[in-house]
Amino acid sequence: MNFQQRKQKILQTLDERGSVDVADLVGLLNTSDMTVRRDLGQLAASGLLYRTRGGAMKVSAATDSFRFANKAAVNAGQKDYICQIAARQIQEGDVIFMDCGSTVFRLCAFIRHRRVTVITNSLPVVVELMGSDVSVNLIGGEVDKDRQAVHGLMADEHIARYRANRAFIGVDGISLQNGLSANSEKEASTAVAMARQAEKTYLLCDSSKLETDKYLYFAPLTLFDALITDNEANPAVIDAYRQAGLTVLN
Template sequence: MLASQRQDRILADVRARGAVRVADLVVELDVSDMTIRRDIAELARLGVVRRVHGGAVDAHHTAHELDFAVKRTLAATQKLAIARAALAWISPGSSIALSAGSTAHLLAELIAADPALRPLTVVTNSLPVADTLHLASRRPGSALDVVLTGGVRTPSDALVGPIADAALGQLRVDRTFLGVHGLGPDGLTTPNLLEAQTDRALLRCASDVVVLADHSKWGVVGLARIAALDAVDLLISDEGLATEACAAAASAVGQLLLAPATASPQTPPPQSPTTERGAS
């Protein structure tokens, strides 16, 4: 198969599924890992796909929403580092909200495995998050309460719409941990109109807002805007975030924390390793 034929096949897969993995394409096209990466690099140069860790996503479809199973495979190492860093911002005896998304689900898995965080109340509109935490809550003496909002299910396994919004409107939590489809100078975005509204309800019910977004999300623009960057108290990303993006984010959000790949949970010190709003 010629390089142009492979690239056409890869592009067709991206447009059909929203994203592709290098490992899957190696098997599907029977070529080396480096060959696939070169093909993706060429498609990215042409502006038709966007490279992410482990694969590629569609560069143009702002209304396309990836399945939860696909999201879990993209930038997996960075997402786990972000989840580990986020764990330090959860205190026993508090109430938190977790949105839908693969990074939020990784955080839920860490919460489920850490009895030191009990007692804890978690509000969520994510079915995978609720399932993970429900299993942990059934352990004797777990002191873990899970509140699932209800609503209409999206491809990312989020529950959204008027029912979810009404439930969140009656609740108040200490901190919301929000995963997003994309972010940039124009704010936080998602491909799903109803999810944007429910995400705004998640922001309104919290005293503090923490956004979990790996570096590949910067510059991605979804169809619906959730909020401006200045609505974010803490943005946790990873060390792959470009210098220009770091500067733009640091000037808008309350704090910026870049989680290293080897991040492990630790209590934030009085002067935590973050960049303050407005810093250069």
């Protein structure tokens, strides 16, 4: 496969997924790690993609927020694993909440061809799903430039006007002893508001956040119906969560 063929395949994959890892491209293109990194460098220099640590992101998603793009690229393989499980919980015609978490954002790639309605406070989610089969409802309120998200009293009131089949929310920390914790009151408020209006709430959380406590405790473990995490989670921790009565999908 020559460079032009690889270029076409890389850009097509980014268009479908929004982001991709070097390791995934090595298998997809049947070439070396060095060749993939060189190709990504050339495409980034031409402005055709945004280079991230360990991979690349589609320009339309990356230009919304340099900071958010970097966060979304961290533990990308684990996040995609989680989102594949999450996507299997969604049925055609569902109305779903998606918050502004970087893990939740990566769910976009797995639902963009589904006929569902997404209610979200995340600007990157809106950008990613524009032009897809998904109907998008953007929550109104104050825009947080760093998080590329809408928060505040008006946002919570907007959420309260809708009912959803499922809510997918992220979290900065979770522990059996203290429940759910966050680095921001804004994000905590949005998560609680979405969970209240959903028939079923899923917590999307990579294994690095299990048994960690952050700045603000905001809800007990009963806020969500199921925890979706990756297969690198400590089996002893997963067993402890299940023994405590939690539904864990990994």
